[in-house]
Amino acid sequence: MTRTFMTTTAMLLLATTAARAACPAMTMADDQGIAPGAFPQQYDLAEYEAAAGCEMAFSENPEIADLNGAIQGNPDLPPLAERLPEEPLVVVPYEAVGTYGGTFDALSNATEAGTSDFLSVRHVNLVRYSDDLATIVPNVAKSWEWNDDFTELTVTLRKGHKWSDGAPFTSEDVRFYFENLALDPNIIEKPKDYVLAGGEPIEVEIVDDQTFTLKLAAPKPGLLAHFATSYAQPFQPAHFLGLYHPALADDADAKAQELGYENGYALINAYYGASDWTDTPTPMLRDPAQAEGLPYGTQPTLESHIYITDTTEGRKLVANPYFFQVDTTGQQLPYISRQDELYKNDNEVRILALVNGEVDYKSQSLQLPSAPILLENQEKGGYTIQLKPTIALPSFSFNVTSPDETKRALFNDVAFREAMSLAINRDELNEIAFFGLGTPQTYLGFSPVPDFAAEFVDAGTGYDPDTAMVALDGLGMVDADGDGFRDLPNGEKITLNLQFTTQGIGGEVVELVAQYWSDVGVATTVKEVTPDEYRAAQSANELDVQIWQQGTPVAIALGSSERFVPPYGSYFDHRVGMGWAEWIDSEGASGIEPPQYAMDMIADIDAFQQAVPGSAEAAEIGKRIAKNFADSYLFIGTVNAPAPIYVRNGLKNVPEFQTWSYEYYRTYPYRPTQWFLAEDN
Structure with missing residues (x-):
């Protein structure tokens, strides 16, 4: 009896150990027999651990402390476990589990000109389209639910999700966006169509820190598709911008004036811009001398990378140390440490840079007439051209x-x-x-x-x-x-x-x-x-x-x-x-x-x-x-007609695009946070 009891215990221990083994390096190329999740190419943490029979151990970019040190205003980093949400989004890489490091080289036309392509590489929103351009999947949001007549959309966020400065990201940040930015005529003079339903403002009802309901005056079932494709992010850092909002803080104007701005609205505009366009110049470009005395060089973000410099020649970014995604082995994303964006307003100069292999990815501003020279130089330049249908x-x-x-x-x-x-x-x-x-x-x-x-x-x-x-x-x-x-x-x-x-x-x-x-x-x-x-x-x-x-x-x-x-x-x-x-x-x-x-x-x-x-x-x-x-x-x-998409061969985990399109927000469906740079490139 004793021997039988010990054998059974040992078997249970072995089974428990196996169930809690390190998570396998599942990819889309090698699913290792793991069943798909509720949504393609991604899982919630508990969902993945159950499907893979593992307990995920998290790891981070070895450069992350140095990268964080380059972010103006960010405090020293706590341990990774305190930076990730309680249930991070698990992203399944396309071909391979990536390696950390490197600089992603991007090319835009000028400040606020031809920049959406690069912006999409770090973009996040409540949801996104999967790369089939048909299935909407969770992103910042963990889940959502419509009522029967599409007049109420209830969204659940990830518990423990944090902004890039470590402050909690909650439902209040969504309410702040709608009520104090998008619907405040002092910020945006005329409300955009996507914050209205039936011509009336969308109302935000906070259920708790992780749950809110958008209440619509008329049905608008396409609102979710808007979130999946738009540059406009329906959340902004209330803990920061709210300090300077005259409707929320009695001393907002005085605080802004101490930092050299006329009033609180002027300071908010310096960070957020008088629109929803998320690529307006930061205070670092608007007034570099003044920016040094500001609490942050740019406002906190949920995106994969954040600005550390902004000039008329270009911008530099580093990985967000609080980013909410991990790969299937528990490595925090993004893999790529840095991003450099260079401005070249002349089309011929841009094409020359591409032919010379100086850029990692480019789509915007590339038109079909440029395809022959790009195709002719693929091998020499070390890049690949995808010719894809256009939407517009x-x-x-x-x-x-x-x-x-x-x-x-x-x-x-x-x-x-x-x-x-x-x-x-x-x-x-x-x-x-x-x-x-x-x-x-x-x-x-x-x-x-x-x-x-x-x-x-x-x-x-x-x-x-x-x-x-x-x-x-x-x-x-x-x-x-x-x-x-x-x-x-x-x-x-x-x-x-x-x-x-x-x-x-x-x-x-x-x-x-x-x-x-x-x-x-x-x-x-x-x-x-x-x-x-x-x-x-x-x-x-x-x-x-x-x-x-x-x-x-x-x-x-x-x-x-x-x-x-x-x-x-x-x-x-x-x-x-x-x-x-x-x-x-x-x-x-x-x-x-x-x-x-x-x-x-x-x-x-x-x-x-x-x-x-x-x-x-x-x-x-x-x-x-x-x-x-x-x-x-x-x-x-x-x-x-089709148009060219340029990908340098040293950039890995980039799939075939379905379209050349701004309408689906360029790279957003193709999960650039799991792109990585080969060590020999």
Whole structure:
């Protein structure tokens, strides 16, 4: 009996030891027989330990203390166990468990220009799309639950999650974002669509430190897709920014003034910026001398890396020592210690840097016309090019609220816009600018084109310059002075100045479209400008023609109506109806009254967002929206073609991308926190 008892005890001890063994190095390439979790390519900690039969031991980057020391204002680090959440997100690497260290070299155009590609590498949000671009998975949020009619979204955060300075991250940081930033007109003058539902502000009800409920005045099932794709993070560090918020702290202005700012709002703007754009210059760039006396060089973050320098030449970042993700062996992510972002505003200079293998990853601002030279030099430069479908369609739009009343009247005439569309030889454009790899397409608002809009995809894309010229004659655009080009109906000369930036469209496309329009008698000039110059002219309503890629997947349209209502985009898109937007915002007190088709689209996108996704009702509304775009020619689409994605061979665990797209927030679905740099690169 005694011997049997001892044998049984030994067996139990052995079984317990096996169950609590070190966690295996599971990867997507070698799952080691471990069952998938509730969501693809990741687990919650307890879920992974149960599936793998292990107890995870955590380890950290050996450089982490030095990296933390470079973060202005950060205290000395506590042990790793006190920095990770109680249940960190376990990320399954693609090919291999990575090694720590190295510097990720990035290339952007300039401060706030062409930076979203690099920003996406360190980005986090409540949720994200998995790399199938169809499945929404947890990220900062541990879980979520909708009520039956999509008017309440309850989100659970990870207990023990901390900001990059070690302060607790809680539901209060979400409430602070909504109530004290996004919905405070002193910070953001006009609320963004994604903090509204049914035109009313989204309310935040705090259940406890880890749980909150977003209460919506109308159904908005696409809100989760917004969180999965947007740069706008619905949480900000209340423990820091709240100290200077006049609505929250009586001494906010006095504290800000002690640090050299006019008031608390001015200090918040120095850190957060007067928008949701998360890549505005830090105080280190705004006033380097003053920044040295500030509590932090940049505000605390939940992202994988944080700024340590910010100059007009570029920025440097280091790994966040409190980041909430680990790999399957318990190594805290990210693997890569440092990130360096260099600014090069000239497209040819950027291409040369890529050809020379000076960059680890690049997608934004790369257009298909640059593909041949990049493909030709792959082996020599030590990189690989992925040619992937694009989501957005290179498009042209006429300024329907131009300050010039004669131009405005012409640009508002659908017959003019249709004629200019018919003048474009899209088949030739495809062959010359896109090497025959694209498909001529009209702009329908939704992209990729859903089934409910498929019947309109070719509307107005035929090449018919004779019909275009007859239409222009009928509009009174004749060559009154005999110089070979048409004049405005009142006899004034008109030359369409086509300003563009390679961040938004390929130069060859603009040159060809300019020639097609000249061929039907409308004079054009073409000028490449920097993204900042383009946006400044756009913001001042000075552009006759706006030129950029435009398009929105259905899932994202369900969460944000930005591209369906005037001015039809943000600072980073087309904003062709700024006067219409002013009229709507002022309830008719100022601006220019929109035509009926624009008002119809506003009503339709509101209804589309409130309908059950995939339902017959949603399809019917979506079809009306697509037809409205096709009939109005508000945006003139050209050719949908692939674009290049550049990956240096020394950067590991980078998968094949599904698309070249800003719409799914570039690298975010492909889990850059588990990318690593090979030791010999």
